Structures are given as C-alpha cells and as structure tokens.
Amino acid sequence: MKRDIFTKEHELFREQFRRFAEREIVPKIPEWNQRGMTDKETWKKAGAQGFLGANQPAEYGGAGGDFLFDAIIMEEMADLRAHAMMISLHSDICMPYLTSYGTEEQKQRYLVPAIRGEVILGIAMTEPGAGSDLASIQTRATRRGDHYVLNGTKTFISNGQIADLFIVVAKTNPDARPPHRGISLFLVESSFPGFRRGRKLDKLGLRGQDTSELYFEDCIVPAGN
Numbered sequence: 001m002k003r004d005i006f007t008k009e010h011e012l013f014r015e016q017f018r019r020f021a022e023r024e025i026v027p028k029i030p031e032w033n034q035r036g037m038t039d040k041e042t043w044k045k046a047g048a049q050g051f052l053g054a055n056q057p058a059e060y061g062g063a064g065g066d067f068l069f070d071a072i073i074m075e076e077m078a079d080l081r082a083h084a085m086m087i088s089l090h091s092d093i094c095m096p097y098l099t100s101y102g103t104e105e106q107k108q109r110y111l112v113p114a115i116r117g118e119v120i121l122g123i124a125m126t127e128p129g130a131g132s133d134l135a136s137i138q139t140r141a142t143r144r145g146d147h148y149v150l151n152g153t154k155t156f157i158s159n160g161q162i163a164d165l166f167i168v169v170a171k172t173n174p175d176a177r178p179p180h181r182g183i184s185l186f187l188v189e190s191s192f193p194g195f196r197r198g199r200k201l202d203k204l205g206l207r208g209q210d211t212s213e214l215y216f217e218d219c220i221v222p223a224g225n
C-alpha cells in the first residue's frame with residue numbers, strides 16, 4: 001500500500017533503525033525467547049543510537065521528531081517479529097507521563113537516562129483483581145511525613161524483571177467518589193525499600209517479554225515522586 005505520510009527524513013530513519021535492528025536485535029530473539037526477557041546492553045545501544053524517545057524533546061536528549069518516528073520503530077519491530085523488546089512501551093506509553101507530568105528535576109533524573117537506555121521503564125496498573133476496571137485497584141499509598149508508603153500487588157507487568165523505574169498506579173483516597181478521583185501515580189525505582197519483583201509469568205506467546213508480578217510491601221516512596 002502506498003502511503004504518503006512519511007517524509008524522506010522518516011524513510012532515512014526507517015533504514016537506519018532497520019539496519020540497527022537486524023544487527024543488534026534479530027540475532028538475540030531466540031535467546032530472549034528462551035530466557036523470557038531482553039538484556040540491558042541492547043537497550044543502551046538503542047538509546048545511544050537515538051532510537052528511544054524519538055519524539056521526545058531534544059533538550060532531554062530525544063530526537064525531537066514527531067510520533068511517526070516512533071510508529072516506524074513499531075512497524076519495523078513487528079515486521080521483524082521482535083516483540084520481546086518493548087520500545088513502544090518504554091518510549092510511547094511510559095515516557096509521555098514523565099514529559100507531561102514530571103517536574104524538571106524528575107525529567108533530568110529519569111527521562112534523560114531513559115532516552116539513553118540507561119533506565120528502562122514500566123507501568124504498573126493491573127492487579128490480580130483489577131484489569132479493565134482500574135478504579136477498583138487495591139494498592140494503597142498512605143502519606144507519612146515526607147514519603148508515601150505503598151502496599152499492594154501488581155500483575156502482568158511488562159518489563160517487570162528488567163525495568164529500573166515503574167509508574168505505579170495506587171489509591172491515595174479509597175473513599176473518593178467517583179473512585180478514579182482517589183487514584184495517583186508514583187515513580188517507584190526498583191531499588192526503593194519494600195519493592196520486590198515476583199514471578200516472571202510463563203505465557204503462550206510474547207515469550208521474550210518479562211511479563212511479571214510486582215510486590216509493594218511497605219514500599220517507601222519520597223513524596224516528590
């Protein structure tokens with residue numbers, strides 16, 4: 001099908017990404033499928049080549065392009081059956097939360113290294129008892145002085161084993177009406193006390209993706225996050 005939405009610049013980017021993916025990603029797919037996860041080195045290489053956060057602002061290290069650059073990456077990854085490495089989750093689902101809602105300090109601390117591929121991102125919404133009906137999540141965040149204490153369980157979380165930073169959805173006001181008004185987002189580093197990775201789930205498909213359980217057991221999160 002002939003498409004006229006892509007410019008010469010987009011097509012040049014497509015060629016560059018395709019070459020990168022054929023060299024750095026495709027040969028690793030069998031190993032990733034066997035291990036059930038990707039590797040940090042490849043994320044760093046993708047970041048160093050400018051393939052993460054292609055539409056993020058240049059001032060944070062992004063390519064400052066439009067969304068079509070990221071769409072090209074999705075198309076090429078799908079064509080190469082390279083679903084294990086979820087660049088779209090990292091760049092197109094998680095990064096916009098940082099760009100849109102993060103403070104300048106958070107952008108410097110998290111967005112800049114995420115674009116470099118040094119910090120891998122994940123988002124933790126789903127729970128054993130709440131998927132589509134997100135308003136019924138049970139994970140709680142309680143303010144204690146200069147931090148929040150998170151308690152709850154998440155499941156089906158992509159990049160669950162490899163990610164360094166999770167955007168975690170938790171209830172700060174369980175009595176709020178409508179219920180979604182009592183929900184907040186937290187930036188939880190995998191090194192925070194009380195954070196624990198659970199099982200990597202064994203799936204029929206998407207074998208190279210580390211879809212996982214996550215546990216928050218009196219997890220301490222600075223109030224600024």
Ligand SMILES: Cc1cc2nc3c(=O)[nH]c(=O)nc-3n(C[C@H](O)[C@H](O)[C@H](O)COP(=O)(O)OP(=O)(O)OC[C@H]3O[C@@H](n4cnc5c(N)ncnc54)[C@H](O)[C@@H]3O)c2cc1C
Nearest residue numbers: 122123124125126130131132133155156157158159206211
């Ligand atoms: C490979 C994979 C990766 C994932 N990665 C992530 C991730 O990174 N982060 C994350 O937070 N979650 C992730 N998820 C979870 C995903 O977001 C949930 O599976 C999804 O929200 C659906 O929730 P559920 O599985 O509990 O199904 P349910 O919500 O229980 O739905 C089951 C079925 O009922 C239907 N249904 C539900 N409510 C209604 C309604 N009101 N009316 C009619 N039909 C309805 C649904 O369409 C579905 O067919 C992932 C899931 C998979 C499979």
